[in-house]
Amino acid sequence: MACSENMFFLIGFFMSGVLACFGQRDLITTMPDRLDVLTGSCVQIPCSFDIPDLHKDKFNSAILLSGVWIKENPYFGERPDRVIFNSSETVNRYQGKITGNMSQKNCTTVFFNVTTSYSDIYYFRIESKPFRATDPEKSVYIDVRDLPSSPIISVSGEVKEGTPVSLNCSAFAPCPEHPPELTWILPTQFTTENQLHKNTDQTISVLSTMTFTPSYLHHEKNITCTAVYPVGTSNKTAEHNMMLNVSFSPKDTLASISPADSVSVGSCVNLTCSSTANPPVTNFTWFQISGGKTTQVASGLSYTLNVTAGDGGQYFCEARNSHGCGKSNEVQLAIKGQEETVNTMVFGIAAGTLGVLLLISLISVIGWRRNSRLHDGLERTDSPQGQNSPVGTVCTNQATAGEEPEEPAEDQPEEIQYGDIDFSKLQTKEIPAAAQDRVQGQESEYAEVNVTGRGAQEPPLNNLDGLYAQVNKTGGC
Known part of the structure; x- marks a missing residue:
């Protein structure tokens, strides 16, 4: 029985080879052209297949299919050792498993504990009853290395001063169960976002997107993306350096x-x-x-x-x-x-400015001194000597008695309407000289009351000397 099965297998394989020579493919597989793998890690081979129309009537997806991986050469009739994995066998040369659903034509496979001896070309084959076929025109090259490949940095758009930009760092993940971790080194603040990314050939990569706002100070500065691969109990590291090219206006x-x-x-x-x-x-x-x-x-x-x-x-x-x-x-x-003229002009401007400042200071001092004299005169009218004068008496009486001032006669001057003098108590018959002195005295009394007692506006500065003379005259009476 075993001989007849082997004979049937060899005849089928021979016919597949003959048909392939005439451009007929019994099996059409899809897989990456190349995979870079780390020693001691695992490798996942994305794989799918299809059956040509010529043989679709022979293929039955309901029947359990076996996936076979062949190393170096698809023709293994004389070299059965080239078959390194068969999913229907419990013991294989390579430890692995088919993770894809074969009934859905998914032949994705994972091999574990990869060594440098795994570096070679691999072909895929399916076996079922009554259909068996190998695709000799499609293979994947597995390259096993002790060190990982460097990640790849790419820029989306122009790196321009003041405009946020995103940089992408991508690292291949040959063993998706243990993907690499990506980190950035950049001379500025940034934010990152990491995710697994499926490539067009169905391989898996880790993608890290870093966003920052460049400055002209970042021009020709190095940035670094580092990929750390976990392998067993240790890590293997690879990095990529890139110099920033920042566009900026003249500085x-x-x-x-x-x-x-x-x-x-x-x-x-x-x-x-x-x-x-x-x-x-x-x-x-x-x-x-x-x-x-x-x-x-x-x-x-x-x-x-x-x-x-x-x-x-x-x-x-x-x-x-x-x-x-x-x-x-x-x-x-x-x-x-010309510099002497310029110096002269500068000196003239400086001297003029200094003169203006001095003039302002002088006016301020004169005003201050006049105000001081005014306040001194007003304080003297409030002294004990001034309290005996009619002005002090009128101001004190009005404040003490709280009496309302009587209406002044209509024929009096307008400024006397604001005074507190009671004309009803004054004598009306005086000798001309005495009456004139008494009127002058009362005008002085009014002037003092108008300033200190009623809070009226201060008299003009050119009348201050007359006011002081009246105050002194009143105090002396």
Whole structure:
């Protein structure tokens, strides 16, 4: 029985080979072309198959299928040792299992404890009754290494100053049960998001997306993505370094002048502009500031001129690229013979400013002294000597008795309407001289009451001397 089965197997294999030679494929498999694997780890081979129309009537998915992996060469008639795995067998050369659903034409397989001897080409075969077939035109190359492959860094879009950008780091996960862990090293703050990613060939990768906002200071700085693979009780590490290429407008724009000292009319002066930008500066423009007016005078990295009398003043440059422009500092072009005029003007302005300040200070002192004199005079009217005067008596009586002031006569001056003087108690018949003195005394009394007793506005400064004279006269009475 065993001989007849082997004979049937060999005949079937021979017919498959003959049909393959004539361009007929009995089995069509899909798998990656290459897999890089770590020593001691596992490897998952994504695999699927299909049956050509010619043999679909022979294939029955309801029947238990066996998956077979063949190493080095699909033709194993004379070399049965090339068969390294058969899912129907309990003991195989390679320890593994088919994780896919064969009835759904999924032949994904995992091999464990991979060693360097596993590095080779592998073909897939299915066996069932009555259909058996191998795909000799499709294989996968497994490369077993002691060190992992470096992760891959990619950039989505332009890295531009001030604009958030995302960088992707991808590391192949040949053993999805133990995927690598990805970490970033970057000279700025960032956020990350990690996830498993299925590639177009059905292999699995770990994808880490890092987002940050670049600055021109990050230009030509290195970033690092590190992949750490767990293998048994240890780890294996691989990393990828990349230099950032940040686009930014001109920075650190600087203007210089040579010679820097004052020059004579007719001499040669050279001005130079420098700037840092990415992409490089495409246009330099020079400006002169003279008499408070800014004028564009030249273009180019350098500006050379034979000095004339009108060239004196300040100069600056602007550097521009596709992302913007940067303005430089201002440099002074001093011409001999003109600097004395400039110094004189500066001295005159400074002296004038100082004079104005002194004048303001002097006016403030005079005002303060006058105010002090006014307050001193008012305080003297409130002294004990002033309390014996009619003014002190009127102010005290009104405050003590709380009586309302009587209406003044209609023929009195308007300013007396605000006084507190009781004219009904005054004598009306006086000799002319005495009456005149008494009226003057009462006017002094009113002036004092108007200032201190009623809170009226202060008299003008040009009347203060008269007020002081009246106060002194009243106090002396």
